Amino acid sequence: MRRWMPRSAERPARRVGAALADVERWLLPAACLLCDAPVAAREDDTLVCGLCRSRWRAVPGPLCTRCGQPAFGDLECRICAGWPPGLARVRSAVWLSGGAQRTVHLLKYEGWWRVAEAMAAAMAGLEPLTGRVSLIPVPLGARRLRSRGYNQSERLAAALGSRHGLPVRTDLLVRGRETTTQTALTPDARRANVSGAFSARGAAAGRLVLVDDVFTTGATLLAAAAALGAAGAEQVDAVTFGRAVEPVG
Numbered sequence: 001m002r003r004w005m006p007r008s009a010e011r012p013a014r015r016v017g018a019a020l021a022d023v024e025r026w027l028l029p030a031a032c033l034l035c036d037a038p039v040a041a042r043e044d045d046t047l048v049c050g051l052c053r054s055r056w057r058a059v060p061g062p063l064c065t066r067c068g069q070p071a072f073g074d075l076e077c078r079i080c081a082g083w084p085p086g087l088a089r090v091r092s093a094v095w096l097s098g099g100a101q102r103t104v105h106l107l108k109y110e111g112w113w114r115v116a117e118a119m120a121a122a123m124a125g126l127e128p129l130t131g132r133v134s135l136i137p138v139p140l141g142a143r144r145l146r147s148r149g150y151n152q153s154e155r156l157a158a159a160l161g162s163r164h165g166l167p168v169r170t171d172l173l174v175r176g177r178e179t180t181t182q183t184a185l186t187p188d189a190r191r192a193n194v195s196g197a198f199s200a201r202g203a204a205a206g207r208l209v210l211v212d213d214v215f216t217t218g219a220t221l222l223a224a225a226a227a228l229g230a231a232g233a234e235q236v237d238a239v240t241f242g243r244a245v246e247p248v249g
């Protein structure tokens with residue numbers, strides 16, 4: 001709860017806040033991490049300039065209502081046709097290519113977790129982020145968390161939570177088993193690799209939205225959704241910044 005303060009006391013506090021923002025800005029690079037162009041003072045909180053962000057390519061509709069991949073007429077969706085139930089909808093903001101791919105790399109492997117704010121801005125219109133939902137970042141395994149120092153999905157969920165006024169729950173979903181890297185695996189092998197990797201701590205309720213940086217085959221999100229569903233979640237959706245599976249042609 002906010003305490004009442006006389007105006008004379010409030011003003012210096014605000015000045016301190018502004019000074020801290022200046023210091024923080026000074027600690028951040030003054031140039032866009034993608035193109036090196038100077039970033040205008042008004043774009044303060046983002047590390048990626050407006051022009052670079054405008055070059056991220058949005059995933060175009062119409063979309064498969066379930067997995068969020070662009071749909072082609074009545075053709076069966078080649079991404080989610082074999083999915084088990086439990087994950088209602090996935091939506092991604094942009095294709096994982098060019099500057100967007102580089103941005104994920106900055107977030108994940110180069111310690112620039114503040115780019116999560118620019119990524120969250122790109123995700124703002126995704127359908128699952130409407131209504132009363134709780135955001136659940138996909139947890140990292142303990143070993144990866146130690147080596148990275150933070151969970152990139154948690155940073156993304158925190159940025160989304162503050163933009164949309166949504167609660168972020170990091171206590172509910174646990175990644176028990178360390179999984180091997182998914183990069184070289186086929187969709188079926190990926191599903192086997194992560195199946196049972198997650199469990200819920202306590203009871204889940206209401207509508208939950210998983211948050212992850214990238215959607216590739218959905219294997220991780222399906223496994224996480226299964227754990228939340230088993231714990232009592234009413235509906236589990238997911239949002240990601242990037243989507244790796246671009247249709248050919």
Ligand SMILES: [Zn+2]
Nearest residue numbers: 032035049052
């Ligand atoms: Zn730029």
Ligand SMILES: [Zn+2]
Nearest residue numbers: 064067077080
């Ligand atoms: Zn689909």
